[in-house]
Amino acid sequence: MAQAATARCRNRVNCDLALRAELIEIPQDGRCPECRQPLQTEANSSGSATDEARRKRIRLIVLSGGAVSLCLAGLLVWGLQGTDAPAPEVTGMDIASMEASNIKQLEPPAGESPPPLPPVALEPVSTAPSLETQQDIKQGMVFVSLAKQNPKTRSENIQNALVEFDNAIKKEEAQGRCFAIAYMNRGVAYWQDKKLNLAEKDLLKASECDPKSPIVFYNLASYYAAINKTDLALEPLDKALDLGFKDCDVLRKDSDLKNLRKQKDFRRVLEKHSLFCLG
Template sequence: MPTYKCPTVGDCERANNGEIFVRSPGEDLKCPECATLLVPQIATKKTESNPKLIIAAIAVAVVVIGVAGGGLYYKKTHSGSVETTAAVAPEPTSTPTVAPAAANVPSQATSGGISPSDADISAQRKESDAKLKQGDASGAESASNQVAAKEMVKVAIAQMSQGKLDDAEKELNNAAARDPKQSLVYYNLAVLRLKQGRTNDAFKELEASFLNGFTYFDEMQKDPDLDAIRNDPRFTALIKKYRTTT
């Protein structure tokens, strides 16, 4: 039987105790204590092994740790800023299906900036889990990075609302490194630049957001942080150029 361990040492009592979990194929692979995905344990018996199986197991283990690490990062460093969404309720033991792309799911309204919706993040997290179960390590890692980037955007918006602009800038830069194509990263960087009094840089970030597929124009019209530039000819020109082509 395959064996697993919880990777969240320091945050989970069962991980601290080094508890071993035995799971049959198809059983839930989340830790019963903290709901983090369990990490498969590679047998150390000195028997003739299949190199291909070992390579595949290592690849899956790397992705599992990456998925768990993204959630643990927020649990450790941002528990006081926004509500963590790292723990996911156990899913039904039915045949996994890949969730459809949720790029156009309406975002959550905030007092400033535009935040990814919880539904969008949840759908993408399920997509990552499904790809992992199907053995698509590369696809699972990509979806996991997109989830982490959107979580970082939510944290950055909360930090901006508290006046922690330096912290928000670091968070958004980290989000851009995780998912360079995430339009909401650049949109909220534009909001941050306006708060910093860097209007020219704000327009550059705003255009970068539009170039990466920004679709939240209705939400943008309600964002009070853009009021300072709504009458600027550059803003009007950008909206005219990109809203008609999306």
């Protein structure tokens, strides 16, 4: 037997049936018996099993949709807060790997030279000889003086002088210095010992070690004049005068310059430097 259609009146303004939400069996004219408003058919609370299943399915869909929405909302919030999330703990090996990576990033690209380092300031090195070297020079000069005073021991004292000057040269060379005075005195000692090739070599070396020493160039000029190579003596003499050697008395009387004083160019070189020593 078919169940009669029922409905609830929707007129809650002036209908008691609507206010009580009573189910009304729909009359033939389809109107509320109280307020005469049209009624809309609906099943009663004891609807069919199909209707009940449909209602459950709808509720399930609604609940599922809400859960999915919550999940999506959670993912969105997590994504927005990702930059503020605490960093994971890093182990010692991980730190080493990170440091190695940073080092590689700091290396210059292939084919490019690294930027030059700033220049390093070096401490100035004194060119003055050590006290021990100065003592060797003094002792060598003592032997040279003794050689001049006593012809009998001349050769022995010259050899002793050469040893002292040689020691002075070696000590300064060990410190990376070229000691001009030691080379000059050893050259003069070789000259007195008639070892002219060695004398010339040392005198030239002295002029290289100290190209601003007037006494070094004067001794080189004296050596060339003494062995009668006056053409070679003029240039070092001119250099000595240019550096400040102005002793007219020596230029007039030095026996080593005897051959050079006979040359016209000797006077010319002196006059060039405003020295009129020959009268």
